[in-house]
Amino acid sequence: MVGDRNLVITGVSGIKEAQKGDITFLANAKYLPFLRQTRASAVIASSGIDAGGLALVRAENPSQAFTKVVSVFMPALHETEHGVHPSAVVAKGAYLGDRVSIGAHAVIEEGVRLGDDSTIGAGCVIGRGSTIGRRSRLYAQVTVREEVRIGERVIIHSNSVIGSDGFGYETIEGKHLKIPQAGSVEIGDDVEIGSCVCIDRGRFRNTHIGRGTKIDNLVQIAHNVVIGEDCLIVSQVGISGSTEVGDRVVIAGQAGLVGHITIGSDAVIGARSGVSKSVPPQSVVLGEPARPIQEQKKLFAAIARLPELFKEFAELKKKVK
Numbered sequence: 001m002v003g004d005r006n007l008v009i010t011g012v013s014g015i016k017e018a019q020k021g022d023i024t025f026l027a028n029a030k031y032l033p034f035l036r037q038t039r040a041s042a043v044i045a046s047s048g049i050d051a052g053g054l055a056l057v058r059a060e061n062p063s064q065a066f067t068k069v070v071s072v073f074m075p076a077l078h079e080t081e082h083g084v085h086p087s088a089v090v091a092k093g094a095y096l097g098d099r100v101s102i103g104a105h106a107v108i109e110e111g112v113r114l115g116d117d118s119t120i121g122a123g124c125v126i127g128r129g130s131t132i133g134r135r136s137r138l139y140a141q142v143t144v145r146e147e148v149r150i151g152e153r154v155i156i157h158s159n160s161v162i163g164s165d166g167f168g169y170e171t172i173e174g175k176h177l178k179i180p181q182a183g184s185v186e187i188g189d190d191v192e193i194g195s196c197v198c199i200d201r202g203r204f205r206n207t208h209i210g211r212g213t214k215i216d217n218l219v220q221i222a223h224n225v226v227i228g229e230d231c232l233i234v235s236q237v238g239i240s241g242s243t244e245v246g247d248r249v250v251i252a253g254q255a256g257l258v259g260h261i262t263i264g265s266d267a268v269i270g271a272r273s274g275v276s277k278s279v280p281p282q283s284v285v286l287g288e289p290a291r292p293i294q295e296q297k298k299l300f301a302a303i304a305r306l307p308e309l310f311k312e313f314a315e316l317k318k319k320v321k
Helices: 029-037 062-073 293-304 306-320
Strands: 022-026 042-045 055-058 161-164 169-172 175-178 185-187 198-200 207-209 284-286
Touching (some): 022 029, 161 185, 185 198, 293 306
Parallel strands (some): 042 055, 161 198, 185 207
16 A cells, blocks of 8 residues: 555545545556546556555556455445245245345246355246256346256346247248257356347257356357357357357457357457358457458458549549540
8 A cells, every 4th residue: 555544435436437535446557647637535556556646555456456345335236135025936846045035026937946145036037947056146037948057156137038949940831840949058157147138048959158158238149059168258249059169259249150160269259240150269350251350450451442542543544545
């Protein structure tokens, strides 16, 4: 610590919004100008930062340290009273672990198993035979279909649907006949799933989401997809059926992946990319269709010059004429 150790901190805030009594943080050098303008009383920053008279807490990872401070100021944000709300419907054959919380109008069907300290929000539906691990939390109106397996410390935000039928049809004489989807969904430990995410059950094998993967809002994951560990999947991504994604893959917003391809571990798919073939490990691809990023940047540069080239072409055409 540097500065007044007796300073009383009454709140937490971002560096631009902070007021007197707040503590904030600086994790990126591009925000240094805001440090000179902030009204915060104290800042968490790495070594080598001059706080300009503010009280300073030096930390190896300022963002992580600030997260810990926020948890001190907002401990009640995710607290829920244990017990089953009187309006919830819980089947006799369901198993509830210790300190389980079930909100108003939730439905827990036959054979469901809820781990210790799990929380099921208001209006959730947990289908027959599904399992939810300890300390997992489902926010209001999440639907988990039958026979789904959810690991420990999983977070699923409102209005997501886990285990809906895969989009499978057989076209016979111009009619689309539904193919039964006999598989289910497996979600590993420490996964977080945003709002309005749809993860379809497999046709035969299970759709699988690996440990530690984080999925943003409005993502569609089709049947039989396998996603590895510690992946980041950003908003509005669509992954078609039977595609396999390795570990630590990043898929940026609005990217679309066709089915039956493989994305290698540590690959990065750029925003709005259309991925029509497999991507090797540690690759960075961008564009529609997706290409290696350096190749795609050259194409973008060439396209940006088209108006100028068209003008030159028109002038040359005049001279020739």
